[in-house]
Amino acid sequence: MIFDIHSWITASNLAHQHSRHSCSQLGTHFTGFFSAELLNSAGFVIVDELPSPPMDVVMQLGLGQLLSPNAVGINLDDTYYLKPKAVGQLRVHFHKLVHVLQWQALGPGPFIKRYISEVIKYGYRQAPLEEQAYGFEERFVADPRDPFLILAKDTI
Known part of the structure; x- marks a missing residue:
């Protein structure tokens, strides 16, 4: 199951690669909080609808609560997806970048499993x-x- 989710994440990120914005553009706001390396490697994609794994997988895992219509973003490894209303909210970017660090610290499979x-x-x-x-x-x-x-290392 974790393999299926990881495969879906990889496919989603590849499908949105052309729309990905580098988090380096947030550097003026986040210098001193996150390394330049992280800001250069992480990215975000603006979408009207957040990516969602196949519904049967979501329900099988009991994660229906993660698909709330109120959700404004979702992390998929080093890329996070935001609804347009959240793009200008620095606190949302900050939160999502912490999740990118968690993915890095734990690795994709262990992060998915733990989360x-x-x-x-x-x-x-x-x-x-x-x-x-x-x-x-x-x-x-x-x-x-x-x-x-x-x-x-501060996130695990």
Whole structure:
């Protein structure tokens, strides 16, 4: 099952490669929070509808709550997808970049497995990987002029 999800992620990212924006354009806002290397390698895609794995896979895993119509973004490895209304929200980009670091720290298979098990066990908002991303996001929002460098090793 994890292999199927990872294959879907790879295919989704390849299909949207032509629309991918580099996160390096966020450097003026995120210098000191994220490395230039991360900002250069990560990217985002603006979409009207967020990519979604096949519904049978989602339901089989018990992850229907992740497909909320209120969701504004989804991470797929080093690329995240945003609805147009979220593109100008720095806090959303920040949160998504924390997830990119989590993917890097854990690796694709272990990240997917851990993320799914945490959401099933705790629910979306209380899942530890989400709690961490929200925590860093809130710290950024509290004072965006007081950088604290986040590295992949800080996210596991």
